[in-house]
Amino acid sequence: MKNSLPCILSLIALIFCPLYGFSEIDIENIFNPQHQQYFIFWELRMPRIILCWICGAGLAIGGMAFQALFRNELASPFTLGISGGAALGVAILTMVEIQIINEYSSIIYSLAAFLGCLIAISFILLLHRLRPNSPISDLLLGGVALSFIFNSLILFIQYMARPDDIARMVYWMMGSMQIVGYKPLLYISPLILPAILIIYSLRKELDLLFSCEQLAATRGVQIRKNQRLIFLAVSLMSAGLVSLCGPIGFVGLVVPHICRRIYGPGHKTLFWQSLFFGAFFLCFCDLLCRVLPSQGELPIGIMTALIGTPFFIYIIFKKR
Amino acid sequence: MKNSLPCILSLIALIFCPLYGFSEIDIENIFNPQHQQYFIFWELRMPRIILCWICGAGLAIGGMAFQALFRNELASPFTLGISGGAALGVAILTMVEIQIINEYSSIIYSLAAFLGCLIAISFILLLHRLRPNSPISDLLLGGVALSFIFNSLILFIQYMARPDDIARMVYWMMGSMQIVGYKPLLYISPLILPAILIIYSLRKELDLLFSCEQLAATRGVQIRKNQRLIFLAVSLMSAGLVSLCGPIGFVGLVVPHICRRIYGPGHKTLFWQSLFFGAFFLCFCDLLCRVLPSQGELPIGIMTALIGTPFFIYIIFKKR
Amino acid sequence: MLTVDKLSYSVGNKTILADINFDLQHNSLTCILGPNGAGKTSLLKQICGLSKNKSATIKFGDEDLLAMTELQRAALIAYVPQKTSSLPDFSVREFIQQASYCHSAKTLPIDLDAILLTCELKTIEKQSLSTLSGGEMQRVLFASSLYQASPLILLDEVTAGLDPAHHDSICQLIHKTKELHKLTYLWVTHDINAALRYADRILILKNSKLIFDDTPDALKNGILLSEIFEKEFKVLSDEQGQKYLI
């Protein structure tokens, strides 16, 4: 029961979340293509819930992998400057936007964000290659420093920007799961599915890397190669997600911790539990974001922390 | 030489930084109370440089203490939600048009920020008290989660705010060392000086806590008491600084690391080196912020990361 | 000087220590023997306050150890742990120096350099902890416990991983410092011969219970030990008539 709960919850979320939202929906109208609710259900809500599902699962898995890889509890998919890179890309574009608008403009934002991530990723990979003997914690520090650089560049752009451009950037950073149709899902799936598969196939390696690097090496884990692989997979996935939804940092940090406390450190179970729990958690938060306010909707980044933190603190500090 | 360099540099900074800035200053005018440059030198620049000095020293010391206390490389004075609390206070105040106080006073802002910090601090202390057997890393996680809550509340306020209010909040978060006269220094010194003294007197305890909690306990360190003391000292200090200057996160994270790599982990030397290096670093960054742009000045938060990161990465990844 | 009274300890429903009672004489060397997992390390941890236990009474002289602060306790008891977590890059000298924490600078009774010399650490005093060999680390830990200058020292398998020569020298050092500085030792070891030779008294723990508490002489024929450890000990003796159990 305890083991299958996240799975069941996440499936329930997938089915029931699209039924609720700003407007009420009649089940019968869903199957009538002429009706407006058909569009709302199939083109707005359904892809959005799927995005939430994937995004929650991906971020949780990514956080789990990074926490094991860097053996640091504060690591998350965005610790190494990935989201900083994406935000910088978006910030720059917000500033220069007007000149380059053309028919491709709809993906240009995502591209800019993705490009920013790629800069961050290549920098870290370069460090990893150039200093094969540095411990992995140094890489973490390097990544954090990098994310500081990005942040300061964003600050600089904001400093130069007009107040309404600043507001636009801030809005982007709040994150939003709003998409129309299934195309955006198609765009990011080549980043996310391989990443999840790679991490799935590296569960045993994660167990060993999480224990101790030396032990892992003598037991046959190809340390450098797997580090690079995990880093690349998680980063590309995060880059895809962040460029589509904005930075949703909380899930990747907290969901793996929660699952680790409940299900233990073994990545064989942890992988599935994090995946399903992350997926459920984000779907649930998104539902609240859509249902709670009478007008507009809350940014997802607000809900995740507000809902997640009390639970997280309960799990960590409950009497054992 | 290597050992006294930070000290010398920080003293040089204290003397020379006030001489440079937006406008040129004639040494003779400095001593003429009638002249405007007298005001600029003594009432604007001097208190500002002193603030930078204190702030840099305090944050570096605070970061050093927290990194030792939590035995986590990513800890900094702001990791536990202190800056989040302050920013939340400011954000709320930005939104609430205080009708009562028509005298706009930055004291109110500082108070709001400080109050926010106090909430964060008391929450952490409560956790620490209620769960005496939780390892310190759990406290770290709790604090991080708390800072996520704060951030999401800030996001919520920004979400509700008008574009130019958003811009104001963002400006606040960029940090600014701009003060007039010496009064603000007086206000925060009761927070900062005791904190620095406390950490100075706990150098030996930090050495032991940084090693291993069990070892420290059997050697006589009163673990819980010292944890509380260090946490309280650093947090109150950061609260004071953040409410006056905004969140300047980088110094507290990076300066202790740089000093640790150069001078080793012993807090007897590390204390002084971090103090002087932090002070020098912030004075220097502030100087650049004031001198580099042809009009206005750059926010300090931009400069610290831009100057500090390359040096930091060099120190970490240089060949050994 | 140390009185342990009705000490029981369990985790979940596993009993780790069951009703342990003993007291230590001042200026004596007491060895604790016992199979792996008997609860020896747990016992030492209880005594030096690393895991809290409300029900037991552990007294040092007349004072209740459990009610003391870490600082007071450390001034009375030094502890050499069985395993240490990875430590920061302190030098050997710095690390040992830190052991004097519970004393103010003036009252420090022992000279650091003398300790470094007797523990043969002088040549590596500047080396960083993470680069030490296993045996060197053991000696560093022992040296720290001496430098802590507490009247009671708890040793948890301090001679494990030492080469034969260093093993002997540490055993002798324990013996010597006991006499010289009037120290009291409580020494967990698996080295039965060292225990028989140096100990004033031997405690044996098995299955969380204290099953033996007497002078070494009662064990020297090996019969009881063979029973306890479930291993046939041979008794050999050298020219001087000194007996060894193998």
Next chain:
Amino acid sequence: MLTVDKLSYSVGNKTILADINFDLQHNSLTCILGPNGAGKTSLLKQICGLSKNKSATIKFGDEDLLAMTELQRAALIAYVPQKTSSLPDFSVREFIQQASYCHSAKTLPIDLDAILLTCELKTIEKQSLSTLSGGEMQRVLFASSLYQASPLILLDEVTAGLDPAHHDSICQLIHKTKELHKLTYLWVTHDINAALRYADRILILKNSKLIFDDTPDALKNGILLSEIFEKEFKVLSDEQGQKYLI
């Protein structure tokens, strides 16, 4: 099967290993003795690739070990380290299971439960690593190295911290598995008697140099050992004529 040729290693200007040459026979048990800090652990780490060294030649059969990936190396060499860093809360069973990483599920030659039984870990198989006693942890590490099922096993003071009975049983297990699974052992130990009794061959390291490489018989009179360890060994013998150095 293992050939170490011209292995030198130094850190800064400190020589840790100087020109080591030896090779191991297949299905033999070789012990490495030597004072603390002689470089034994460093040597094992070189062999299993934990610190890289371009200049040396270390071959397994005809294959260059240094050019291999970790995976290939692990399939040939298992390693029991002298000290482990603190590990996550895996259960004993999970932890040992992870040792089979280098084999695909189908080719796994050994049964986990059998190993748990022989190493007497069956009763604590569900316990978490962080709660184990020192001796239990040593047995877990040894069991993992068996479960890794590599033909060559490097043991670094695997018997340190074991009680006499478990000490014997692990020594016998080493001996037995060597015969049974045709394993080759390279075993660093400070237990001279175990080495003399079980080893087919003994290497002695001192001051970073390999100063002895022969069968145990040459050492049994204790003269050479006394010289090397700078300690007077006594030679005692039991009724069966088995000699012990004390």
Next chain:
Amino acid sequence: EPIQRIISLAPSITDTLYTLGVEHKLVGITSFCPQPKSGRKIVSVGNMNPSLEALLVLKPDLVITLHSDKRTLDNLKKAGVRTLSIRNQSLASIYDSYIKLGGICGVDKAALKLRSQTKEKFAKLATTHQDTQQKTLILISRLSSSPGKIAPWAASNKSFYGEILSGLKGHSAITSDKCFYQLSAEELIQSNPDIIIILGPIALSKKAQDAEIKAWQILSSLSAVRKQEIHFITNAHIMIPGPKIQESMKDFSKVLQQASP
């Protein structure tokens, strides 16, 4: 004594001062403010978050800033400089700001005239419109700049755009207490506007406008999209709540006229 040296820290304030004819008293403006038409060069003190020292060296008698800029106001006060803060969230507060600025600069008459003139022109403009019941949605962001998403930033009936709209007998498609907020896609579909007006600070090329209109095709069920009633007001002054709102009113009027059936 009358004020002679003024620094303005917001484009709308600068604009008002120009219009009131006290340009010669301005000694400092922000980098977002246009320089005066007269060709006189006024010192730029930086962006909306200026350096204190840069302000002080201009020796101002008065620094005028927006209400929200409390830190600058406070620091200036401590440095002994007189300050004035201005609100401009609604039409009424914009009108008030004319009077306030006029009063302090000694040009009360011009200020009163500006106010009544603006009001008159607005009323006159309104007479050319008749009530059509068409719902209008005012957006200050474009769909094409948020990929695959529909989260437009709308100006509600409470914003001064909304006030202009209702003054011209238009109806806002959304009503809210908040001046600006981000609409959810469903809300947008439900509100089903007949006219969409997209505002922006910089002129959009025809190509960009076409791209934007194309981006809206994703919501083909909206009547504004079906009827191709997507309009643009993109110029330098539309975002500035100063005297140029007269122009903005005309822009709105023009769009609404075009859209009328």
